[in-house]
Amino acid sequence: MNWDVFITCAVTGAGDTTGKSDKVPVTPEQIATSAIDAAKAGAAVVHIHVRDPATGRGSRDPKLYAEVVDRIRSSGTDVVINLTAGMGGDLVLGGAETPLPLDPTWTDVVGATERLVHVEQLLPEICTLDCGSMNFAAGGDYVMTNTPDTLRAMAKRIQALGVKPELEVFDTGHLVMVKDLVKEGLLDDPLMIQLCMGIPYGAPDDPLTLMAMALQVPPGAVFSAFSIGRMQLPYVAMAALAGGNVRVGLEDNIYLSRGKLASNADLVERAATILTAMNARVLGPEDVRAKLNLKKRG
Template sequence: MSRKVIVTCALTGAGDTTSRSEHVPVSPAQIAADAIAAARAGASVVHIHVRDIATGQGSRDVALYREVVRQVKESDVDPVINLTAGMGGDLFIDPSNPTVHLPGTDLVSGLERLAHVEELRPEICTIDCGSLNFGEGSQLYISTPDMLREGAARIRELGVKPEMEIFDTGNLWFANVMVEEGLIAPPPLYQLCMGIPYGAPADPGLLKVMVNMLPQGAEWTSFGIGRNQLPWVEHSVRLGGHVRVGLEDNLYLSKGVKATNAQLTERAISIVESMGHTVATPDEAREILKLDKVASA
């Protein structure tokens, strides 16, 4: 049966990708331009990180978010704006002395991670639902149950829909607990993040297991990183989910061919439509996710 599928474009992320592709946007003007281009290509939602203009590294600077959002809202498109609230959880430790925090650490409270959400009140913001060994070496992402409950409660007070980022099955378990505790307004929105070392592997069988763990009435999206990104569009749609693509998670349109955010959006849309479905407009995405009801809660 044909249905409306929400397509999210994740524009830039915070990873060290700017040296690997000239298409990764860095400045607020570049990020906003990519958001607008993705929306013109048909994206329902744009997922926004910001970067320090001088270094290209991920940033929590509220002024940078403010400028990106301003430019998108003043454009001729009106995508659903989804701001990350995951920055501020990075901990690098000395493996021989774990009490020593190494350069690169950016660790603040759950509420401090919401400073830009407090000011800008986007329709959606992310909440990363657990701690994780993040790749090789000694980097950890820290997001404890106490931080999550406090952050989720504040997000709900602000009238913002949390997109619960799920990196492994334990994250999903805890997200379900927050739903049961009434911290998440219905319908809950889950983002199943597959293939990020060392979280859930990009295994379609595991995706099916995780989908089976979702509560009744939930809306969900999933994505795979790197070369799994575009094939994952089909995996997600076949299981009843929405999709996410973009340069945050993948730099290539095909082998050796670097992509833009608009191109990845267009390719995702072509896959969705080839499966007999249609892509939700931003307003249809707002209706599916009941964003107006969150804002008025």
């Protein structure tokens, strides 16, 4: 059991959720406001994607990231900013019989340097590093693509920038990649690992698989765990019981209860209630900076 737990709020993601809930933030102003509300509700860390304001689709535009980060930093709200670097690894094949050419509408694959442009410009305290490739979500021809050489190049650049990588682990093999990066000197202690559970076709979110993953986390690492959909809130308790920290937010789940749409602040408040009822202490951003040896920005 982890008795001192921090909450990360994954504010918007890049998935097709905007048509399912009007509470999913889309514009930079909406994303920043939702992040600030989540911080006031108890989130020590906000994990940020941006979306094209015109279409609602996920975007890599550094100007959108810059506006979100500036709005959060200038608000006076203390929260650790965690920017995604996962965009730019989306490979969508043309079909089972005709994999090539790739689907031009949804494929977005760029090099390691381009995936980190916004991180280099804005220097958040944390950015994500997806630690492997996988067939992502049920159906279709989408592959989340993160090759070993790409990960090594990204890890090296993130390390040079003095940003803490949150190592996104979707299956057991991704932990092997984490350990290789450690051996190669591309990751600094303490490691920050996010166990991403319940996403087809990655690690399932049953308790035995969670514990198998948690027990493979390198000694001394700080880890969080989450699941998606209806399992997001139960995973608040499961993650803490497994010795980890927690993540909630509209990137992974849009409901507070059956049929009741949630805001990010709603989900963070519920997570804080669950943890407090377990007699765990909910950590603030300064506690997280000390735990992870972060460089405060802004």
